[in-house]
Amino acid sequence: MNLEKNVEEISEKIKVSLMCSNYSFNDIMFVAVTKTETIETVEELIRCGVLHIGESRVQELVRKYEVIGDKVIWHMIGHLQKNKVKYIVDKVSFIHSLDSESLALEIEKRASKIGKVINCLIEVNISGEESKHGLKLSDVKAFLFKINKLKHINIVGLMTMAPYSNDAENSRKFFNELKELASEIKPIDNVCMKYLSMGMSNDFEVALQEGANMIRIGRALFKNDVQ
Ligand SMILES: *Cc1c(COP(=O)(O)O)cnc(C)c1O
Numbered sequence: 616m617n618l619e620k621n622v623e624e625i626s627e628k629i630k631v632s633l634m635c636s637n638y639s640f641n642d643i644m645f646v647a648v649t650k651t652e653t654i655e656t657v658e659e660l661i662r663c664g665v666l667h668i669g670e671s672r673v674q675e676l677v678r679k680y681e682v683i684g685d686k687v688i689w690h691m692i693g694h695l696q697k698n699k700v701k702y703i704v705d706k707v708s709f710i711h712s713l714d715s716e717s718l719a720l721e722i723e724k725r726a727s728k729i730g731k732v733i734n735c736l737i738e739v740n741i742s743g744e745e746s747k748h749g750l751k752l753s754d755v756k757a758f759l760f761k762i763n764k765l766k767h768i769n770i771v772g773l774m775t776m777a778p779y780s781n782d783a784e785n786s787r788k789f790f791n792e793l794k795e796l797a798s799e800i801k802p803i804d805n806v807c808m809k810y811l812s813m814g815m816s817n818d819f820e821v822a823l824q825e826g827a828n829m830i831r832i833g834r835a836l837f838k839n840d841v842q
Pocket of ligand 1: 648650671692693776815816817831832833834835
């Protein structure tokens with residue numbers, strides 16, 4: 616695996632995908648999703664200029680944080696159980712997977728204890744697949760009014776995952792629906808739709824065309840040359 620080359624390749628694809636977008640390359644938050652990758656790989660990513668690291672499991676995030684610390688900005692992107700919030704609240708800047716009032720209350724409680732404000736994105740289950748986490752599209756607005764008084768949570772956007780498909784075009788309508796939803800949400804206290812976190816290795820180009828400004832990339836970064 617040649618990380619530098621892969622980062623370069625993805626950066627080129629990001630630029631091309633933005634040709635008809637209001638965003639430019641520097642507006643895009645590129646989150647490298649490191650999951651089972653090693654700490655050495657994270658350090659190499661840092662050398663390649665990648666400064667946003669995403670983890671889907673609390674245990675992995677904690678393990679890597681113990682070595683890497685605040686050299687990068689940490690994103691919790693996977694489903695988060697309430698009883699694990701306490702392990703990551705001091706470490707992460709972004710939580711992409713807020714999807715229940717009880718989780719919001721737990722984040723608020725833990726963040727207020729350490730005097731920190733956490734940026735959170737609401738995870739939306741656009742496709743309605745049962746295997747996916749996230750709020751139903753029709754529940755998002757009411758949810759925001761329930762939690763926007765929490766002082767240690769800033770809602771900064773929405774996140775979604777499209778159903779897995781071999782054809783990235785199949786993701787387009789789900790990304791478009793998320794963008795539509797974000798555009799209907801007016802800023803209220805502690806809520807501002809600054810970020811759309813959508814697009815992974817297989818569909819990030821389509822996501823960017825549909826208005827994503829946060830993409831979460833794993834496999835495309837760590838692929839080998841010969842394929
Ligand atoms: C693993 C994961 C990603 C990255 O997926 P790839 O297909 O490896 O790019 C993005 N978002 C979430 C929530 C994930 O769990």
